[in-house]
Amino acid sequence: MEALETQYAMIEGHRIAYKEMGEGQPLLLIHGIPTNKLMWREVMPELAKHYRVIAPDMLNYGESDMPLDADVSINAQTRIFIKLMDALGIARADVVSHDIGGGIGQLMAVNHPERIRRQVLIDSVCFDSWPIPEFKQLLEPGVEEATSVEEFISTMRGFMPSGVYDPAVATEEMVERYVAQWNSAEGKAAFFRNMRRLNKEYTEAIAGDLKNIEIDTLVLWGDKDSFQKPDYGPMLAEAIPGAELVWVENAGHWVTDEKPQETTRYILEFLAR
Secondary structure, X not given: OXXXXXXXXXXXXXXXXXXXXXXXXXXXXXXXXXXXXHHHOOOHHHHOOOOEEEEEOOOOOOOOOOOOOOOOOHHHHHHHHHHHXXXXXXXOEEEEEEXXXXXXXXXXXXXXXXXXXXXXXXXXXXXXXXXXHHHHHHHOOOHHHHOOHHHHHHHHXXXXXXXXXXXXXXXXXXXXXXXXXXXXHHHHHHHHHHHHOOOOXXXXXXXXXXXXXXXXXXEEEEOOOOOOOOOHHHHHHHHOOOOEEEEEOOOOOOHHHHOHHHHHHHHHHHHHO
């Protein structure tokens, strides 16, 4: 997937980066924080044998623009992804989303149900499950100003491995894949802007609307997730009518890095029904 050329769409005056592979029914992959579209690199080629797969970077992430003053909340990112679908000529897509991307997935399902065919929510933020404590402490007054890029990147490199169950998965290569986008003054500032927009009010506001979702839903969860606690998986599945809950065993939060084949298989089996 890394070798795939990055493409860009202009949405609301900003460049949104994405990679595309395969043809057929559109399948949109939405990453979370602090990752980017490369979190799908192990699952995308297999999915692309059956679908037209599009993996974008959210605004302020990866290779997308990092504007100083744009709204990068999950509400705004939802609006951007609907417009991205319009720009790519996609009326309806299957949507697979992870982490805060799952918050976007829920917002799309509640507010734009006609645009989603089926959805998979992977280790998704929901209800009051976020922001995680590890991120909250970075938002204390003065922390951003007092932290150099080097110190911040060192902190991020230390943070990433706690998202897997098997420490061997958190290779230097994996960590750099996600940390590199933040490793500059611009990147660090973008990361803190993203952090300031992490707000459980968005998912709490639609909690009562989840019962109205009529879209086939798979809730997929790493049973050893230390960031989005496994207790939330059943809660989310129970809130959405007919949703199915599947556990990825012995996996932490970064399931596409830790258990890519299993994750791909669960997605394909669900979508094939």
